[in-house]
Each structure stands twice: as structure tokens, then as C-alpha cells.
Amino acid sequence: MSICAIRPDRTRTGVVGATPGERTQMRRVLATMACLVAAITVGGCSGGSTPQSAQSGVDTGAGTQSTTTATTPAAKTADPPTAFDAEAGVPLPTGAFSTNVGGSITTKFLTLRDRTAYIVAPTGMTAVDVLTGKQQWVAPIEGKPGDPNNQSGPFVNTTGPRPPVVTDKLAVAAVPVKVPEQGTTPGYIALTVLAADVTTGKKAWQTDTKIVSSDEYADASDAITKVVGVTDKAVIASYDKNGGYPGASGEHITVALDPATGKTLWTHQEYSGGSVHGDTLVGIDYTTISSYKVQAGALDIATGQQKWVAESSRSLAFVASNPALVVLDQNDNNHGDAFLLFLDPATGTEKAKLVGPESVFGSAPDYGDCYYDQQSVLICSSDGVLTGYDAATAQKLWSLPDKTANRVAPGVLVAWHGVLYGDTQGGKPIALDAKTGKDLSTEVGVEPYWVSKYAAIGVGEDGRTPMAYPVKK
Numbered sequence: 129m130s131i132c133a134i135r136p137d138r139t140r141t142g143v144v145g146a147t148p149g150e151r152t153q154m155r156r157v158l159a160t161m162a163c164l165v166a167a168i169t170v171g172g173c174s175g176g177s178t179p180q181s182a183q184s185g186v187d188t189g190a191g192t193q194s195t196t197t198a199t200t201p202a203a204k205t206a207d208p209p210t211a212f213d214a215e216a217g218v219p220l221p222t223g224a225f226s227t228n229v230g231g232s233i234t235t236k237f238l239t240l241r242d243r244t245a246y247i248v249a250p251t252g253m254t255a256v257d258v259l260t261g262k263q264q265w266v267a268p269i270e271g272k273p274g275d276p277n278n279q280s281g282p283f284v285n286t287t288g289p290r291p292p293v294v295t296d297k298l299a300v301a302a303v304p305v306k307v308p309e310q311g312t313t314p315g316y317i318a319l320t321v322l323a324a325d326v327t328t329g330k331k332a333w334q335t336d337t338k339i340v341s342s343d344e345y346a347d348a349s350d351a352i353t354k355v356v357g358v359t360d361k362a363v364i365a366s367y368d369k370n371g372g373y374p375g376a377s378g379e380h381i382t383v384a385l386d387p388a389t390g391k392t393l394w395t396h397q398e399y400s401g402g403s404v405h406g407d408t409l410v411g412i413d414y415t416t417i418s419s420y421k422v423q424a425g426a427l428d429i430a431t432g433q434q435k436w437v438a439e440s441s442r443s444l445a446f447v448a449s450n451p452a453l454v455v456l457d458q459n460d461n462n463h464g465d466a467f468l469l470f471l472d473p474a475t476g477t478e479k480a481k482l483v484g485p486e487s488v489f490g491s492a493p494d495y496g497d498c499y500y501d502q503q504s505v506l507i508c509s510s511d512g513v514l515t516g517y518d519a520a521t522a523q524k525l526w527s528l529p530d531k532t533a534n535r536v537a538p539g540v541l542v543a544w545h546g547v548l549y550g551d552t553q554g555g556k557p558i559a560l561d562a563k564t565g566k567d568l569s570t571e572v573g574v575e576p577y578w579v580s581k582y583a584a585i586g587v588g589e590d591g592r593t594p595m596a597y598p599v600k601k
Contacts (some may be wrong), residue, residue, distance in 0.1 A: 141321070159247065168449040172388065181515070184380070200574040204601075208547040209547075209601065211571045211601045212576065212584045213572045213598050213600045216597065218596045219261055221247060221254065221586070222593065223247060224247050225577075232393055237291060238585070239293070240578040241290050243583065244583065248302075250273035250275060250276050250277075253292060253322060254267075259598055260583065260600075267324035269322050270307065271336070273348075274304030274305050274318070274347065275287075275351065281568075287351060289304075289352075290343065290354035291357065294313075294326060295406040298326055298332060298356055298387070300355045301322050302354055303320055304318070304348030304351055306348070314439055317338075318337045319347045322334050332388075333390030335392065337392065339381060348369070353365070354366055356411075361429050362385060362387065362430060363386075364385075364429065367379065370422050381399070382396045399413055399425070402444075405444045408428065409426065410425070411425060411446075412424060414571050422444055424454070424476070426473065447468070448500050449498070450500065451473070452470040452473075453472070453520065454472070454473050455471075456471065457494055459493075465485075466494055467481055467482060467498065468510070469482075469485055479522055497540065499543040500543060501562045502543075504546075505546070507562060512537065513525065513537065514528045514538070516562060522538065525565070526545070539552075541576060542579055546561065547560070557570075559572050572598045582598065583597060584596070
């Protein structure tokens with residue numbers, strides 16, 4: 129973790145009323161000043177503790193049951209949108225995400241669905257109308273937070289709870305909770321899953337699963353908790369805490385819960401859920417770890433029974449994409465070279481394999497960053513090349529840079545419903561057609577990290593405050 133971590137490639141800005149070049153320069157000056165201040169005061173390089181703007185009327189925590197009864201205003205919509213109103217930004221709770229001093233988001237804690245942001249915190253879950261900034265509901269979690277300061281403090285921290293999973297019925301989040309000792313029975317850390325009615329926030333259920341640890345003083349700092357998926361048959365959630373050195377398995381558990389009652393269906397120790405594909409869960413199996421290798425394994429969602437295992441590798445990461453394929457960011461067994469693998473979720477059979485950057489001095493680089501447009505296209509940036517793939521077949525659709533057409537690859541922030549949103553090399557917001565890679569709009573107005581038919585969410589001009597911008601067209 130770094131008190132003044134800045135992405136070396138580019139900064140992300142949301143400064144209103146300035147040209148892209150001026151915004152970039154301003155952000156660099158702000159970052160430099162912030163780091164100088166941090167060096168003296170050991171503070172101020174985090175976006176997690178900035179007081180919320182009073183005009184937003186938003187509670188930054190999740191410890192109250194207050195709601196708003198304000199009339200919902202009419203809103204302009206577009207699906208997908210190609211421009212947002214940069215002059216009409218609405219502040220959101222500061223706990224929606226964490227940033228570094230360069231204004232880049234390092235960890236996300238929210239899910240945007242239509243005009244509502246669902247935000248997870250150590251104490252519960254909050255729903256906020258992004259067009260008004262008004263809190264809709266709060267669903268508190270019973271129990272003491274296992275990592276209460278994860279979303280605040282002066283350091284860049286990429287661990288913690290992952291964004292809630294939201295369906296037509298439920299909003300579901302997972303956090304660590306510290307269960308206190310009871311007499312001679314020692315306390316422990318639990319993976320806590322909270323399910324709330326998506327409209328009212330009324331708690332449907334809360335389930336706590338004990339984390340088995342060899343350390344009697346175990347805590348949940350630097351752990352990752354996430355809801356892997358929600359289906360009609362099961363809610364899948366996992367807890368992961370690395371072992372502290374390369375090759376150490378650490379603490380890993382995945383649990384399947386009944387979506388109606390929260391009753392535990394099954395648990396798997398030393399297994400980390402990665403992605404859900406119909407009735408199949410694919411994750412990382414740590415039980416076979418040896419010589420710094422792990423393997424992907426598939427389980428039946430309803431029973432937890434194993435379906436298949438894949439070839440072991442140095443490391444694995446799951447890429448969110450179309451359920452028709454399992455997409456893995458994998459490092460090679462022997463040299464640490466990076467690959468993007470597309471597997472058949474039913475059998476684990478390899479459908480396609482894309483080569484990423486080569487290892488340097490035995491290191492294990494990632495393949496790159498990938499973005500799924502929630503429809504049909506997966507866009508991946510690897511080693512300076514941006515490529516669009518058919519998310520159901522892994523067929524290549526387009527690639528940038530294109531020297532023949534005199535086109536370069538933009539930076540990528542998010543993809544949604546057939547549109548890729550990012551910024552040009554000159555720092556200007558841009559939208560591309562996800563299926564063709566063609567320029568679609570240079571009038572986007574803001575640099576979004578979340579998009580819906582109502583709004584985009586990005587970073588405010590201070591480089592820390594979450595801001596929602598309504599759709600313009």
C-alpha cells in the first residue's frame with residue numbers, strides 16, 4: 129500500500145469548466161501538493177474520509193434507517209448514452225469508492241442500476257438516488273465490523289468488500305464481521321452476507337459463516353469479501369485473505385446460501401468463487417497448491433459437487449464477461465508469461481488462448497484489463513493494444529492502434545450496452561462503438577467509471593468526491 133500511489137500511465141479527471149489539457153495539469157499540481165502535504169502530516173492522500181457536501185443530504189455511513197420521501201423527478205434517459213451534463217453533477221457518499229492522489233479509482237464499493245447506487249460499507253448497505261443524491265434506504269449489518277477502517281484512512285487500499293450484486297428482487301453484499309468471544313469460547317471472523325429488498329431495503333436475511341483460521345488473533349484486515357453471483361438456486365459468496373508470501377494459500381472460503389432464506393447449502397474451504405455460469409460455479413482451488421501453482425475448478429451450484437478441474441498455473445484471476453464462457457487471466461506454469469483463456473463452463477475445455485506480455489526476469493505480469501459491456505462484447509487492453517472480442521465466442525472483432533487508419537488506442541474506463549467509454553491521449557473523454565471500435569462521440573463531457581441509462585458516475589474536480597452526472601443525450 130502506498131500513501132501517494134499514482135497511476136504512471138494517466139490521471140483521471142472530472143474537472144468541470146476547464147479544457148482537458150488544463151484539467152490534466154491541474155490534477156498533476158493537486159497530486160504533487162497532496163503528496164508534499166502527506167509527507168509532512170502523514171494524511172490527506174485518501175478519498176475515503178472527505179466530508180460529504182451538505183447540499184447532497186447523503187449519510188456517508190450505513191448505520192441509520194433514515195429514508196427520503198422526496199418526489200422522484202422526471203429524468204432524461206438514453207440506452208446507451210453518449211453525453212452527460214458535466215455542469216449538473218450530484219455529490220454521492222464518499223464511501224462509494226477509494227481514489228489515489230491522481231484521482232484514479234483504486235477500489236469500488238458501489239453498483240449502479242438505473243438511477244440507484246447500491247453502496248457497501250463495513251456496517252451495511254445503502255441505496256442512493258444518483259440524480260438527487262438522496263438516500264433511499266439503509267440496511268444495517270448486525271455485528272461488529274471485521275475491518276472497520278478499510279474504506280477510510282490515508283493509504284491506498286485495494287482490499288475490502290466488493291460491490292453488491294443487485295437483481296430485480298434483492299441487493300446482496302458481503303463483509304467481514306468480528307464475532308466476540310463468549311466466555312471461554314474465543315471470538316472469530318465471519319463472512320457475513322446481507323440480502324435486502326432492492327426497492328425498500330428491508331432485510332431479507334443475514335447469514336454469518338465462520339472463517340477457520342490457525343491464528344487465534346486473526347482479523348479481517350486486507351481480506352476481500354464478495355458476492356460472486358445470485359441465481360434462483362443459490363447466493364454464492366467468498367472470503368479471501370492471502371497467506372502473506374508467494375505460494376501461501378492463506379484463508380479462503382466459499383459459501384452457497386438459499387436465496388429465499390439465507391440458509392447455508394454448502395461451504396468449501398480453500399476455494400475462492402470466481403464466476404457463475406448457469407448452474408456452474410468456477411473458482412480457484414487452493415487445495416492442490418504446490419510449487420506456487422493453483423488450478424481452476426468448477427462446482428455444481430446447488431450441491432457443491434465438483435464438475436471439473438483445469439490445468440494448474442502460477443496464478444489465476446477471473447474476468448467478468450458473458451456467462452457463455454469462463455474468462456481467466458492466467459500466468460504460465462514455467463515462465464510466468466500472461467494469457468487470457470476462454471473455457472467452456474460445462475467441461476473446462478479451452479476454447480481460445482490469447483498471448484499477453486512476456487515475463488521479465490521471472491516476474492508474472494497480468495494479461496491486462498478487460499471490460500464487459502453487459503451485452504455481447506469484451507474489450508481488453510494488453511501491452512498497449514486495445515482489442516474487442518465477441519464475449520460468447522472469443523472471436524476478435526477489432527483492434528487499436530491501427531496505423532493504416534492513423535488511429536491510436538484510447539484509455540478505457542468502462543463499457544456498457546455497446547459503448548466503450550474512456551479518454552484520448554490528450555485527456556479528452558471519448559466514446560467508442562464496442563462492436564466496431566469506431567469513434568462514436570467526442571462530446572461525452574465526463575470520464576465515467578459507471579454508466580446507466582440515467583447517469584454516469586465519476587470522480588469530482590477535487591479528485592476524491594464521487595459525482596453523478598445526468599444523461600444529456
